Amino acid sequence: MKVSEIIDQLGLKVIAGEKGLDREISGAYVSDLLSDVMGNAREGQIWITLQVHQNVMAIASLKDLAAVILVKDLEANANTIQHSNEEQIPILSSSLSTFDIAGKLHALLADK
Amino acid sequence: MELDFSIEGGDFTQAGQASSRVKKVLKQLGVDAKCIKSIVIALYEAEVNVVAHAYKGQIHIQIDKDKIQTLITDEGPGIPDIAMAMTEGFSTASKKVREMGFGAGMGLPNIKKNTDELKIDSVVGQSTTVSMVNYF
Ligand SMILES: Nc1ncnc2c1ncn2[C@@H]1O[C@H](COP(=O)(O)OP(=O)(O)OP(=O)(O)O)[C@@H](O)[C@H]1O
Numbered sequence: 001m002k003v004s005e006i007i008d009q010l011g012l013k014v015i016a017g018e019k020g021l022d023r024e025i026s027g028a029y030v031s032d033l034l035s036d037v038m039g040n041a042r043e044g045q046i047w048i049t050l051q052v053h054q055n056v057m058a059i060a061s062l063k064d065l066a067a068v069i070l071v072k073d074l075e076a077n078a079n080t081i082q083h084s085n086e087e088q089i090p091i092l093s094s095s096l097s098t099f100d101i102a103g104k105l106h107a108l109l110a111d112k
Numbered sequence: 113m114e115l116d117f118s119i120e121g122g123d124f125t126q127a128g129q130a131s132s133r134v135k136k137v138l139k140q141l142g143v144d145a146k147c148i149k150s151i152v153i154a155l156y157e158a159e160v161n162v163v164a165h166a167y168k169g170q171i172h173i174q175i176d177k178d179k180i181q182t183l184i185t186d187e188g189p190g191i192p193d194i195a196m197a198m199t200e201g202f203s204t205a206s207k208k209v210r211e212m213g214f215g216a217g218m219g220l221p222n223i224k225k226n227t228d229e230l231k232i233d234s235v236v237g238q239s240t241t242v243s244m245v246n247y248f
């Protein structure tokens with residue numbers, strides 16, 4: 001499944017990195033601890049987090065993640081958005097809590 | 113091939129730049145993808161530790177046919193008990209750093225897991241030196 005395919009189904013907003021919307025999704029990882037993501041997330045995963053600063057995109061890029069979903073309508077910092085566009089890794093935004101959006105994404109990916 | 117970078121303590125906007133550059137170089141050299149992943153994890157964590165815990169630092173990297181050697185030297189508070197610092201969950205990160213999602217005490221364990229050789233030396237009140245080797 002591509003990043004573009006989950007947007008409508010999960011009611012996500014595309015905040016930045018539109019050019020990366022055809023990245024293929026291999027799964028997802030949920031964490032707000034950056035070293036946890038660095039050590040344990042895998043290539044092609046969607047990262048669900050409440051962190052909005054630009055180190056999120058540095059990690060997403062180093063780990064070749066498919067996209068980042070920010071929860072609870074949290075707004076990305078300006079330099080996070082810039083980094084997302086440069087790296088072509090989308091930042092998506094959800095109004096839902098981490099639990100709810102992770103549950104929905106899990107169901108969607110398990111369905112495939 | 114040799115690469116050098118400087119790191120400013122406290123400047124999180126720069127954190128990861130050296131790792132990103134090294135990742136690109138290793139890709140161009142055709143190094144095994146799994147090996148690059150490990151090196152990137154270890155280098156990023158070492159880079160962030162200088163930003164989060166020290167005042168300033170230098171990265172010196174030497175890439176040979178069969179391995180990459182990385183030396184990260186900083187001026188900073190040093191590490192009084194290295195064995196303790198290596199324990200998963202141990203962290204002295206400030207509240208501000210923790211709020212950013214750093215300070216889980218997972219960085220040094222990540223480095224250990226993702227390097228073939230690791231040596232940490234420190235002079236308390238002065239400096240820390242992290243030396244790592246990965247074979248391709
Ligand atoms: N370069 C350094 N200078 C001084 N102290 C350091 C340095 N690197 C690590 N430490 C000490 O070792 C501890 C553990 O480091 P480690 O990288 O495992 O965790 P952390 O940096 O606190 O959190 P995380 O890496 O999970 O974001 C640090 O909290 C700090 O006390």
Ligand SMILES: [Mg+2]
Nearest residue numbers: 160161219220
């Ligand atoms: Mg650390």
